Amino acid sequence: MKHLKLGLFGLCAIVLCGATGCTDNNSQPIDGTVFSTHYIQKYTQAQTLTIRTMPDEGCVKLLIDGKHITHHDETAFRDLYTQYGDTDFNGYLVPYTMQAVATEFTSIDVTCDRAFDPAHPAGSSLADLVTLAGASAYPYLQSGYTASFDWRTAPADYRFEEEPVAHYGSGFSPVNNRLDALSPDDLRLLDPTLYLRFKTSPAQTGTYLFTVTMTCAERTISQTFPLTF
Secondary structure, eight states: OOOOOOSOOOOOOSOOHHHHTOOOTTSOOOTTOEEESOSOOEEEEEEEEEEEEETTTTEEEEEEEEEEEOTTSHHHHHHHHHHTTOOOOOEEEOTTOOEEEOSOEEEEEEEESSOSBTTBOTTSOOTTTEEEEEEESHHHHHTTSOOOOOGGGOOGGGEETTEEOOOOOTTOEEEEEEGGGOOGGGGTTBOSEEEEEESSOOSSOSEEEEEEEEEESSOEEEEEEEEEO
């Protein structure tokens, strides 16, 4: 049976700030960029969750999708950028590269259809065994656009074979913790691409069926996926 690699895994994010031409407030514009007073150019109201297993990288990739809100929906877009204080970015961006999930999740959980180990019977939470690796724009906006992050210095969970991987925009900060240690603030304004990593293997080898559930005040979205250890 194929075994899941549990070491460091790679991360390929949707947005490459340096590669796509994101500039800070004081930089000169790069070809293909436009001036924007807002850092987030596209919001997603979460409706669906797609999962892709990446056993060679030792992780599971989550893609959040749903209704997209941009400046074309003027009222809804204004409500969101006002809510998060994203009104004074005043920099240059490649159109629609900076996107975030508007749905404010309160938790992410993973369960299994069979016992994972003696301490985790079938159907119980595995939140203490699974780590999230994602990125949030919330700290950047709350700081008034000062809390940027250099993804060349990304934590180990964002690297593969000791090399830095493709990164999120510099206005996104790592959200990297066990699922049971995440706070609601950690889950605000997430980039729609997230990764989960199992910290340990189950007691027995084989194929397991997992369910990921993301919960917000109004509803939950969930998806199942098989994984072989």
